[in-house]
Amino acid sequence: MATEAKVDPMDQFTIEPLAGTANWEIAGYNIAFTNSALWMLITTVVLTLFVAGGLKRQLVPGRWQMTVESFTGFIDDMLAANIGKAGRKYVPYVFSLFMFILFANLLGLLPLGLVGVHPFTFTSHFTVTGVLAIMSFAIVLVVGFWRHGLHFFSLFVPHGTPLPMIPLIAFIEFFSFMIRPFSLGLRLFVAMMAGHVLLEILSSFVIDSGNAGLGWGLVIGLPSLLLMIAIGALELLVAGIQAYVFALLTSLYINDAENLH
Numbered sequence: 001m002a003t004e005a006k007v008d009p010m011d012q013f014t015i016e017p018l019a020g021t022a023n024w025e026i027a028g029y030n031i032a033f034t035n036s037a038l039w040m041l042i043t044t045v046v047l048t049l050f051v052a053g054g055l056k057r058q059l060v061p062g063r064w065q066m067t068v069e070s071f072t073g074f075i076d077d078m079l080a081a082n083i084g085k086a087g088r089k090y091v092p093y094v095f096s097l098f099m100f101i102l103f104a105n106l107l108g109l110l111p112l113g114l115v116g117v118h119p120f121t122f123t124s125h126f127t128v129t130g131v132l133a134i135m136s137f138a139i140v141l142v143v144g145f146w147r148h149g150l151h152f153f154s155l156f157v158p159h160g161t162p163l164p165m166i167p168l169i170a171f172i173e174f175f176s177f178m179i180r181p182f183s184l185g186l187r188l189f190v191a192m193m194a195g196h197v198l199l200e201i202l203s204s205f206v207i208d209s210g211n212a213g214l215g216w217g218l219v220i221g222l223p224s225l226l227l228m229i230a231i232g233a234l235e236l237l238v239a240g241i242q243a244y245v246f247a248l249l250t251s252l253y254i255n256d257a258e259n260l261h
Contacts (some may be wrong), residue, residue, distance in 0.1 A: 004228070008199040013193070014123055036128070039120040051099070058199060068216035073101065082251045086258050090192045093139065097132065105192060105239030109232070122240075124193040133185035136250040144257035155260055172231065184249055191242050195235045202228045 024031045054068025075095045079087030101123060106122025122128045129218035144152040156173040157166055201222045209221035241256065 002068075009197045009204075012118070012120075012196060014201060015125070015207050029212055032073060035120045036122045036125065039104070039107065043100065043107055043122075045102045046107065047099055061194050071095070078248065082248070083255045083258055086249065087254070089261075090254055092141075094247050094250055097136070097250060097254070098243050101132070101188065101246055102240060102243035105243060106236070108192070108196070109235055109239060121192055121196060123188055124196055126189040129189040130181070130185035130244070132188075133181040136184065136253065137181040140253045140257045144256060144260075147258065150261070152257070155256060180249075180253060184246065188242050190247055195231065195238055199228060199231060199235070 006051065015034045017034050018038060019033060021028075021032040021034075024033075042158050044211050049067055050164055054065045056062070056065055059129060072091070072095060075098055076088065076091050083090070097226045105121065108119050108123070112119050144155070148154075156170045156177065158173070160168050205224040206221045206228070208226065209219070211217040
């Protein structure tokens with residue numbers, strides 16, 4: 001008798017301690033090494049090896065070097081377009097941010113479950129994307145006050161605002177500014193989480209319909225499988241787009257701090 005598939009779409013997001021570290025604490029704070037931390041480490045190592053392999057500085061660059069240089073040039077051009085010449089000094093940070101998110105998203109989509117390894121997409125957790133957003137927001141604040149001092153607050157009063165409207169406009173602009181790290185982190189978190197949940201639900205359709213018999217497998221399972229393949233391809237595109245959007249918005253926010261637009 002076929003058993004019903006027990007697929008919990010949210011189980012894939014569960015953070016679990018590894019290697020007996022569940023009770024590790026420092027000053028009352030748990031410091032367990034989790035599956036999330038493991039995949040952050042894997043992402044960092046893979047990204048480091050990828051970039052290091054492209055730093056050979058050959059006169060005639062190979063494909064690997066060209067790939068790394070293309071990514072670097074892409075970020076450099078984006079910052080130049082959005083910030084100007086001053087954007088070049090932010091290339092290391094925005095490049096690292098973009099590549100880290102991109103590799104995290106892509107590694108989380110690897111079909112390693114076929115060999116018994118389950119990748120963990122840590123960008124599907126708001127605690128991670130929120131910290132990345134706060135880092136970018138902190139840079140904006142530091143740059144803004146470092147370059148402009150208290151004049152940085154003029155960012156909240158657009159040029160030409162009528163005097164009676166200044167209090168209302170300043171409040172709206174300030175609220176919009178302060179919500180930036182929340183919206184920045186939330187956008188990436190929701191996009192990655194939604195795609196993985198949908199793939200998990202479709203996989204349950206494939207398993208359940210297959211267990212129900214050949215007829216149900218053809219009517220429900222096969223279309224679900226084809227849809228999974230299509231959504232998997234779409235998720236690859238989303239992985240790149242979300243990394244780009246995060247880097248782009250970061251560059252736009254830094255531009256506000258640099259140029260007070």
